[in-house]
Amino acid sequence: MADTQASPANAIRIRNLYKIFGPRAAQCVDLVKQGMSKAELNATHGHVLGLKDINIDMPGGGIFVIMGLSGSGKSTLIRHINRLIDPTAGEVIVGGEDVVKMNPHDLREFRRHKTAMVFQKFALLPHRNVLDNTVYGLEVRGLPRARQEQTAMRWIERVGLSGFEKSFPNQLSGGMQQRVGLARALANDAPILLMDEAFSALDPLIRMDMQSVLLDLQKEIRKTVVFITHDLDEALRLGDRIAILRDGEVIQQGTAQDIVLKPADDYIASFVKEVNRGRVIQVEAVMRPAADGAHRSALPVPAGTTLDDAARALALAGRDELAVTDASGRPVGILAMADLVTAMVPPGDARKGGAGPAG
Amino acid sequence: MRGGPEVAAPHSVILPHGNFRTGLAVRCDKTRGGRVMDWLTRFPHMNDDTLLLLKKTIDEGFRTFTRAYGDSIEAFFEPLQYFLIQSERFMTGTPWPIILLIVAVISWLASRSWRIVASAVVTLLLIGFFDMWEDTMKTISMIFVCTVLSIVLGLPIGIVMARSDRLQHLVNPILDVMQTMPSFVYLIPVVMLLGIGKVPGLIAVVVYAIPPMIRLTNLGIRQVDRDVLEAADAFGSSGWQKLKNVQMPLALPTIMAGINQTIMMALAMVVIASMIGVQGLGQPVLKAIANQYFTLGVFNGLAIVGIAIIFDRVSQAYGKRLQKHLEVVHG
Numbered sequence A: 001m002a003d004t005q006a007s008p009a010n011a012i013r014i015r016n017l018y019k020i021f022g023p024r025a026a027q028c029v030d031l032v033k034q035g036m037s038k039a040e041l042n043a044t045h046g047h048v049l050g051l052k053d054i055n056i057d058m059p060g061g062g063i064f065v066i067m068g069l070s071g072s073g074k075s076t077l078i079r080h081i082n083r084l085i086d087p088t089a090g091e092v093i094v095g096g097e098d099v100v101k102m103n104p105h106d107l108r109e110f111r112r113h114k115t116a117m118v119f120q121k122f123a124l125l126p127h128r129n130v131l132d133n134t135v136y137g138l139e140v141r142g143l144p145r146a147r148q149e150q151t152a153m154r155w156i157e158r159v160g161l162s163g164f165e166k167s168f169p170n171q172l173s174g175g176m177q178q179r180v181g182l183a184r185a186l187a188n189d190a191p192i193l194l195m196d197e198a199f200s201a202l203d204p205l206i207r208m209d210m211q212s213v214l215l216d217l218q219k220e221i222r223k224t225v226v227f228i229t230h231d232l233d234e235a236l237r238l239g240d241r242i243a244i245l246r247d248g249e250v251i252q253q254g255t256a257q258d259i260v261l262k263p264a265d266d267y268i269a270s271f272v273k274e275v276n277r278g279r280v281i282q283v284e285a286v287m288r289p290a291a292d293g294a295h296r297s298a299l300p301v302p303a304g305t306t307l308d309d310a311a312r313a314l315a316l317a318g319r320d321e322l323a324v325t326d327a328s329g330r331p332v333g334i335l336a337m338a339d340l341v342t343a344m345v346p347p348g349d350a351r352k353g354g355a356g357p358a359g
Numbered sequence B: 001m002r003g004g005p006e007v008a009a010p011h012s013v014i015l016p017h018g019n020f021r022t023g024l025a026v027r028c029d030k031t032r033g034g035r036v037m038d039w040l041t042r043f044p045h046m047n048d049d050t051l052l053l054l055k056k057t058i059d060e061g062f063r064t065f066t067r068a069y070g071d072s073i074e075a076f077f078e079p080l081q082y083f084l085i086q087s088e089r090f091m092t093g094t095p096w097p098i099i100l101l102i103v104a105v106i107s108w109l110a111s112r113s114w115r116i117v118a119s120a121v122v123t124l125l126l127i128g129f130f131d132m133w134e135d136t137m138k139t140i141s142m143i144f145v146c147t148v149l150s151i152v153l154g155l156p157i158g159i160v161m162a163r164s165d166r167l168q169h170l171v172n173p174i175l176d177v178m179q180t181m182p183s184f185v186y187l188i189p190v191v192m193l194l195g196i197g198k199v200p201g202l203i204a205v206v207v208y209a210i211p212p213m214i215r216l217t218n219l220g221i222r223q224v225d226r227d228v229l230e231a232a233d234a235f236g237s238s239g240w241q242k243l244k245n246v247q248m249p250l251a252l253p254t255i256m257a258g259i260n261q262t263i264m265m266a267l268a269m270v271v272i273a274s275m276i277g278v279q280g281l282g283q284p285v286l287k288a289i290a291n292q293y294f295t296l297g298v299f300n301g302l303a304i305v306g307i308a309i310i311f312d313r314v315s316q317a318y319g320k321r322l323q324k325h326l327e328v329v330h331g
């Protein structure tokens, strides 16, 4: 199962997507294409520019994070993937098919079988208990009740809610309600999982906990997860790839490391300053090329290890240099403890000395 | 006059009309105040003859319509007649202890409150003790049929109305008229069309009592949380699945409030409808008015109050129970 879902069949490609809110959106789209700004459009035509010329490739089987501040258009963008919102112009291609062109019947089938969604405010059915909420997607698909319940019970257990099947949403805490939301989405067994600020309403500790649940699950299920957040730390922790949105435009996309090491502009740089770099940057990004044969004392560490983990390994081993190894175990680079620590400190803060961000 | 076999003896000695005429006949003295004053004090109304002609034409038109279609319209309402008769036969034919038991069980199922069950039973016992059992059963039967009919008609109208703003703008003023029009006025066309009897009474009551059912169904569905509805959409629900799984269950407490109001309005209207042959507690009230039997009027009036309270408490308690899962207990 893991292999099929990681295939390009579940990749999402968004092309030249525009969304303008207002009664004469179609006429306004040309103005925007000619360069009219969001503020200008609102002032002169009273229309709200939701999304502007979005082009994103989301590979199948990975977690793609869309990050941006409140009002930047994140919810609008994710709702285009299952067409809860119709675009003003552009294409949303999922597994080779343009969602924008589907007729109502095909769209319903697409939503039933290809996507599942988790919402910021949970959006559970208040009159149904946990079990009856979890079966919802399967019920809509018309599966036999026994199968619905069997699948639902498995996911209720998997998200840690065993024993609460008969509870109603209003009897559960926020964290537990969102577990129900997650179980409901996962029970659908759709290859694409859409999560709109799914953890934003939760307390920090519970949020961390839910992030771990998602990451653990993702190792098994390898779905295409589209995850929305306004929290850069969350984005960096979860995202295989990240797109940053501002005023309806993508201003940078790439891996977590790309964004931390090469912020596209000052706006992103100001965010990135505050993040824990040691958890994001990987050893091969800051290593020096290996000089053959030397450094026999270096601790071998596989490429892809974060600076945090590498520092911990060095400290435990009591050494002060590591050798980055490729998949076959051959050393490809060298990193000294001193350089490693320097890389963990944000560039602007280096002169402050003792105030390192370790931990 | 046409009418079914169950036509009530029209001992409806309706209020004497004469007084109105003599009262209004007093006119101002025309010689004082010039033409201008006259023009200002008397509203420059439509020519008397034209107005008379207008009223006559409309009435005549309606009468012609009645003569032409009255019978087929009556045939159309035949099933209602049957429903009414069966329901009344059940209520009056069933031994009173069984009726009491049924009322107690329904009250319990709806409210889960012994207090409400006990007060319902005691009220009915008192009504029976004061020899109003038979009339009360007829009234309850009538209210039951009216409520069922109001729900059957009002629910779909409310649902359709919730889906279209244009329809809402169209229907709302009609409902306003239906609710504010003096209830007596409904009796006129209904009697012209169908004569005196149960069915015309039923129609008059339903027209009067259905607006809250429609309004609150519409309101309840429109108030459904948009986030939950979006979730239903995201999982690929069809329109019917959304209605059945989300909109109706979430609107149900509001719809129950509509049913409650409809019952109350129907109770108010059955007394008036007794003028056109609806049997039950309204008949003695009417008789009491005509003959100035104070005690008879008060007793029957109190019986109506009694069953109104039963209906109200039971349906409200049920509505409250439906709402329990919406209260936030945690988080």
Ligand SMILES: Nc1ncnc2c1ncn2[C@@H]1O[C@H](COP(=O)(O)OP(=O)(O)O)[C@@H](O)[C@H]1O
Binding pocket: A021, A022, A048, A049, A050, A068, A069, A070, A071, A072, A073, A074, A075, A076, A077
């Ligand atoms: N239905 C709508 N009508 C008009 N403007 C809207 C609508 N939905 C969203 N917007 C606007 O689009 C922008 C992006 O909104 P949204 O996607 O909800 O942002 P985010 O999820 O990033 O907080 C905001 O400026 C918002 O006001």
Ligand SMILES: [Mg+2]
Binding pocket: A074, A075, A076, A197
């Ligand atoms: Mg949002």
